[in-house]
Amino acid sequence: MTESLLTTAEKARNAHSRVLQAMQSPGKGGAVAAALGVSDSTVSRTKTDHLQPVLDLLYTLGFKIVQQDSRCIDAATYDFLTAKHAHVMRVAPHLIWAADE
Numbered sequence: 001m002t003e004s005l006l007t008t009a010e011k012a013r014n015a016h017s018r019v020l021q022a023m024q025s026p027g028k029g030g031a032v033a034a035a036l037g038v039s040d041s042t043v044s045r046t047k048t049d050h051l052q053p054v055l056d057l058l059y060t061l062g063f064k065i066v067q068q069d070s071r072c073i074d075a076a077t078y079d080f081l082t083a084k085h086a087h088v089m090r091v092a093p094h095l096i097w098a099a100d101e
Helices: 008-022 028-036 040-060 075-091
Strands: none
Touching: 008 040, 028 040
């Protein structure tokens, strides 16, 4: 299912899962706690008690969570780029080449 078809609540739950998954690597919770200047138990409590409501708030306000190395573009630009790509694929598919050729 594409992200645009998901409800706000579903998007917030997906973001919650991604954040929790990002914190699963060993030592990550301690590193987060150190970076924030709080205890490990505070980070754990925040994940358990506060993360989902904060994500619900952000997604309700129209924000979303993405990784720092991601780049976001507005919907109109995305629509333009996907339409152009589809057009090129229809009229000039020979311009696409395989990486291993």
